Amino acid sequence: MTDSILKRLNLKSSPSGRAIAQPMDEELVEMLYQHLTLERRASAQYFAISIWFAERDLSGFSNFFKQESFDEHEHATNFANYLVARGQTVVLHDLNAPKQNWDSIESVIADSFQMEADVTTSIHQIYASAERSSDTRTNVFLDPIIESQTQSEDNFAHILSRVQFANNQPSAILIIDGEVNSNK
Ligand SMILES: [Fe+2]
Numbered sequence: 001m002t003d004s005i006l007k008r009l010n011l012k013s014s015p016s017g018r019a020i021a022q023p024m025d026e027e028l029v030e031m032l033y034q035h036l037t038l039e040r041r042a043s044a045q046y047f048a049i050s051i052w053f054a055e056r057d058l059s060g061f062s063n064f065f066k067q068e069s070f071d072e073h074e075h076a077t078n079f080a081n082y083l084v085a086r087g088q089t090v091v092l093h094d095l096n097a098p099k100q101n102w103d104s105i106e107s108v109i110a111d112s113f114q115m116e117a118d119v120t121t122s123i124h125q126i127y128a129s130a131e132r133s134s135d136t137r138t139n140v141f142l143d144p145i146i147e148s149q150t151q152s153e154d155n156f157a158h159i160l161s162r163v164q165f166a167n168n169q170p171s172a173i174l175i176i177d178g179e180v181n182s183n184k
Pocket of ligand 1: 039042071072075119
């Protein structure tokens with residue numbers, strides 16, 4: 001719909017030219033763009049990790065991270081759809097190449113845990129910004145995402161404990177490989 005039609009109907013128009021109920025704070029939109037990039041980066045990183053495990057014939061870990069990569073892509077889609085629903089244009093940033101070298105399984109899982117924690121921090125910052133601009137819709141949108149982040153952190157902390165416990169013994173690593181595969 002064009003701006004003039006929306007004006008005639010006494011409706012507010014958004015940057016993408018759609019009718020909107022509430023305009024969004026610029027800083028909040030910018031933070032959502034940054035977060036969308038973080039989710040896309042996580043997806044690319046998990047894809048790289050899935051490949052790293054496939055190269056080492058640990059197919060359980062490889063499948064687990066392939067699914068994690070799909071999940072992160074789904075999260076990115078979720079944020080893009082939310083921005084569209086709020087009448088914003090979606091800006092996609094450049095992505096750096098993901099990391100592909102690690103010296104142990106422990107380091108891979110530790111990096112994954114840290115990445116999840118960074119994603120949660122970013123969501124908390126967006127949450128606070130949404131509160132500052134009284135954008136309750138964004139807070140409601142983020143609520144289930146925060147809950148699912150807590151579950152992801154718990155999941156990676158658990159896998160990290162199991163891998164540390166295995167202490168690089170091949171038989172123990174193969175058992176965990178089977179466990180993470182069946183959890184997906
Ligand atoms: Fe995510």
